[in-house]
Amino acid sequence: MTKSRFNPWTWLWVTVATLYFFVPLWGTFDFSMRMKRGAFTFLAYEKVFADPKFLDSFRYSATMGVITVIVSIMLFVPTIYWIHLKLPRLRPVVELLTLLPFIIPVIVLVFGLIRTFSRPPFRMTQTEFTTDILITAGYVILSMPFMFRAVDVGMRAIDVRTLTEAAQSLGAGWLRVLFSVIFPNLRVAILSGSLITFATVVGELILADFLVRPALGPYMIVVGGGKAYEPAALGILSFGLTWICLGIIQLVSRGDVRLQPIGR
Amino acid sequence: MAFLEISGVTKHFGPDAGAAVDDFSLSIERGEFISFLGPSGCGKTTTLRVVAGFEQASAGSVHINGVDVSSVPANRRNVGMVFQAYALFPNMTVAENVGFGLRVAGQPAALIQARVAVMLELIRLPDYARRYPHQLSGGQQQRVALARALAVQPQLLLLDEPLSALDAKIRIELRSEIRRIQQELKLTTIYVTHDQEEALSLSDRIVVMNMGRIEQVGTPFEIYNYPRTAFTASFVGHLNLLPVQVTDAATGACTFEGTPLASSQPAPNKQAGSARLAIRPEELVLNGTGANRLSGRVLSVNFLGNVVRLRVRVGAVELSVDMFNERKLVLPAVDAQVVLSFPAHACWLMD
Numbered sequence: 274m275t276k277s278r279f280n281p282w283t284w285l286w287v288t289v290a291t292l293y294f295f296v297p298l299w300g301t302f303d304f305s306m307r308m309k310r311g312a313f314t315f316l317a318y319e320k321v322f323a324d325p326k327f328l329d330s331f332r333y334s335a336t337m338g339v340i341t342v343i344v345s346i347m348l349f350v351p352t353i354y355w356i357h358l359k360l361p362r363l364r365p366v367v368e369l370l371t372l373l374p375f376i377i378p379v380i381v382l383v384f385g386l387i388r389t390f391s392r393p394p395f396r397m398t399q400t401e402f403t404t405d406i407l408i409t410a411g412y413v414i415l416s417m418p419f420m421f422r423a424v425d426v427g428m429r430a431i432d433v434r435t436l437t438e439a440a441q442s443l444g445a446g447w448l449r450v451l452f453s454v455i456f457p458n459l460r461v462a463i464l465s466g467s468l469i470t471f472a473t474v475v476g477e478l479i480l481a482d483f484l485v486r487p488a489l490g491p492y493m494i495v496v497g498g499g500k501a502y503e504p505a506a507l508g509i510l511s512f513g514l515t516w517i518c519l520g521i522i523q524l525v526s527r528g529d530v531r532l533q534p535i536g537r
Numbered sequence: 538m539a540f541l542e543i544s545g546v547t548k549h550f551g552p553d554a555g556a557a558v559d560d561f562s563l564s565i566e567r568g569e570f571i572s573f574l575g576p577s578g579c580g581k582t583t584t585l586r587v588v589a590g591f592e593q594a595s596a597g598s599v600h601i602n603g604v605d606v607s608s609v610p611a612n613r614r615n616v617g618m619v620f621q622a623y624a625l626f627p628n629m630t631v632a633e634n635v636g637f638g639l640r641v642a643g644q645p646a647a648l649i650q651a652r653v654a655v656m657l658e659l660i661r662l663p664d665y666a667r668r669y670p671h672q673l674s675g676g677q678q679q680r681v682a683l684a685r686a687l688a689v690q691p692q693l694l695l696l697d698e699p700l701s702a703l704d705a706k707i708r709i710e711l712r713s714e715i716r717r718i719q720q721e722l723k724l725t726t727i728y729v730t731h732d733q734e735e736a737l738s739l740s741d742r743i744v745v746m747n748m749g750r751i752e753q754v755g756t757p758f759e760i761y762n763y764p765r766t767a768f769t770a771s772f773v774g775h776l777n778l779l780p781v782q783v784t785d786a787a788t789g790a791c792t793f794e795g796t797p798l799a800s801s802q803p804a805p806n807k808q809a810g811s812a813r814l815a816i817r818p819e820e821l822v823l824n825g826t827g828a829n830r831l832s833g834r835v836l837s838v839n840f841l842g843n844v845v846r847l848r849v850r851v852g853a854v855e856l857s858v859d860m861f862n863e864r865k866l867v868l869p870a871v872d873a874q875v876v877l878s879f880p881a882h883a884c885w886l887m888d
Contacts, residue, residue: 435624438591439682441611442618443638443689453637457628 298512305505317502321510330492334481337405337488338474341412342467345420348413350463353424354455357433364425371421374414379479386411387483404484411480416470423469427462464525468518476511538603539564540725541588541693546597548583557583559749561597568723570716572736575746576772581729582697584746588727589695590614601692614693617686621698623678625670631657631681632666638689656684659718676707683715687722694719694726700735712739733773737761745769767887770815777821777856779814781886789886794852798829799881805888813887818846818857820883823869827878831856835873849877 308316321327356364374382390407391398397407433455440450456463478490493511497504541564548558558580565571573581586592588599590611598607606614625634635656636649644652657663660680670678679699686694696715700708716739719726730736736743737757745752745760745768753760753769764770771778781791781798786807789800791814804812833851845868847858858877860866869875 431627432622432624435620435622436626438589438611439618439620439624439685440626440637440641441591442589442614442616442695443685444612444615444641445637446612449641454626454628458626460628 298509301505302509305502305509308502317506318510321496321503321506326487326492327496327507330487330489331475333487334475334477334489337409337412338471340409341416341474342470344409345413345416345470346463346467349417349420349424349466350456350459351451353421353428354433354451357428358437368421368425371417374417379415379477380483382411382414383480383483386480398484401486404486408480408484408486411484412470412474412477415477415480416473419469419473420466423462423466424459427459430462431458461525465522468522472515472518475514538600540567540569540602541565542598542600543584543588544598544600546584546587546594546599548580548587548592549595556580556595556749558587558594561749561751563744563751563754565725565727567725570719570726570728570739570741572728572730572740572743573746574730574733574736574743574773575752577731579746580749581731581744581746583749585695585697585727585729588693589616589618615689615691616693616695617689617691619679619682619686619694619696619699621701623670623675623682623702625678625682625685627670629669630666631662631668631670631673634670634681635684635688637685642689652688656688659687659721660684660714674707675703676711679703679711680714683718687718687724692725694724696726696728698729698731701730701732708735715739737773745772747772770887775818775857775859777816777818777854778887779816779851779854779856781812781814783809783812783886785809789881791886793831796831798831798884800884800886801882802885804886814884815887816856816879816884818859820879821856821858821877822879823847823858823860824876825878827880827883829881829884830876830878832874832876835869835871835875838868838871840868849875851877 305317306313306315308314308320353367356367386407387398389395397403436454436458437450440454445453475489477488478494481488482491482494489511493504493507496507543561543563543565546558546561547556549556561580561584563571573584575581583592587594590606590609594607598605600606601614601616626637629637632650632653635653639649639652653666654663657666660683662677662680662684665673665677665681670681673681679702683699699715700711703711712735715728718724728736728739737760740757742754743757743760744754747768752766752772753764755763760769760773764773770776779793779798781793783789783791783804784797785791786804786809789802789804791798791800791804791812793814798814800814806812831851833849833856836848836850836855839846839848840862843862845860845862845866847860847869849856849858856877
């Protein structure tokens with residue numbers, strides 16, 4: 274770039290964007306610290322952590338998040354791999370399908386799930402375990418656009434077909450190719466997809482609310498209805514969690530040599 | 538039966554598509570270095586992939602060492618493959634890449650380590666074991682890919698345009714390296730390329746292919762000097778073509794714009810009429826003593842180092858003339874009138 278480094282317009286827009294982003298955040302944080310009149314304390318945070326319901330719902334959501342991530346990886350990585358390898362013409366169609374969760378409101382999805390699977394022969398809403406299976410399936414669908422995109426981009430960065438053929442010509446079977454060659458070279462892609470999936474599940478409200486599961490989303494709504502300072506603290510906490518996830522993605526994708534997504 | 542028998546291999550991609558490979562049959566002896574040479578889309582890579590097991594032939598069979606492998610999957614054929622794009626595993630070091638095939642085969646670690654060391658010695662990169670592919674140049678990556686393919690001691694080595702992604706100097710260096718290693722291991726090798734220079738310099742035999750069919754099989758000398766089809770003649774090397782009238786089909790005598798010319802072979806269709814007389818640029822001699830003589834005007838003189846290439850207008854056609862450089866060579870001036878001569882045995886008639 275030959276333009277002046279100190280273009281005043283650049284700085285103006287950076288300042289405006291920063292203010293737009295940080296002022297509400299700071300406001301929320303400031304408010305969450307003022308539970309005790311006239312003091313600046315972490316009392317609201319203490320109260321949040323002291324509530325066993327918070328920990329229970331967080332534990333539940335985190336567990337569901339991990340399960341969803343595992344199911345998504347098992348489902349999407351081999352599927353996308355197969356599409357890249359054998360059915361490249363199908364890719365745009367599948368890509369469009371994975372966008373459906375953005376188009377169909379979650380409320381429609383959850384009603385569809387309940388109407389279909391709560392009646393015979395499924396009766397899946399009768400027990401907590403089967404409801405959890407149902408909610409996991411819902412989470413997998415909700416996070417599908419993120420997981421698909423992350424893995425798809427990762428696949429495109431490596432020459433999947435040639436790497437597969439190279440491994441095959443050296444005697445490797447399908448499982449060997451998948452676990453020794455494909456998965457390790459998609460580590461960064463899979464990890465970033467996983468973290469976004471995890472964040473989506475932890476922050477999800479509607480599925481858990483309608484399927485009456487003790488997740489973090491519904492808990493936050495309940496707290497928000499009856500209290501003043503704790504919701505602000507929760508907001509900051511969940512924001513922090515998301516940031517930590519994003520930070521890990523950044524850290525890993527910069528990563529050391531072993532995690533380089535592609536050879537140069 | 539030869540070591541590798543490719544019999545009647547035909548490949549269609551889809552029911553309506555034309556044949557990518559059409560009735561390809563070839564016997565390859567143990568230790569031979571064979572090149573498949575042809576323009577892109579001629580079916581050479583498809584044929585190679587059928588031999589490797591990455592494509593299923595629509596018809597025909599492949600026998601390696603007497604065993605029909607037509608329905609054996611690629612990972613059980615024990616065929617080494619080197620790709621144009623190197624295809625090293627980015628997550629593994631050089632040593633891990635080279636040892637991959639042995640690990641898949643479940644060899645003990647000590648043996649793998651020893652074998653990897655031998656292979657790195659063979660490709661002359663012994664100090665690179667711990668590097669990752671992205672830390673190597675293209676030429677080094679392709680050497681490692683070669684070592685990786687050879688480490689499992691394959692029955693057959695297949696190379697799919699292995700040098701096309703490299704720059705000229707590395708290409709020539711690695712070319713002789715490939716030949717050296719192939720000779721050292723006495724390995725049966727198929728080499729796919731569109732580069733005639735590579736094919737001519739490396740191969741024991743060349744298979745010239747066009748539109749899915751074999752045009753000609755022969756040693757580099759035969760392919761270059763005695764091309765049997767018009768395609769081979771024009772694809773391999775430069776070729777001058779003179780439109781001539783055949784006067785005596787049996788002896789190959791003809792005339793070009795009234796000048797009588799002699800060729801040593803009979804006309805291919807055994808009858809008089811229009812034909813083309815083919816002659817290589819290096820067979821034309823300036824002011825020489827050959828039986829056939831044509832006079833023309835020099836259009837351009839290109840000094841290429843070891844060779845000087847002239848363009849000479851003779852009647853209605855332009856001919857290329859190659860001369861070897863020497864320090865006492867006197868170059869003709871542009872627009873100068875020259876006489877080109879060539880012996881009867883240097884030219885041949887084509888339809």
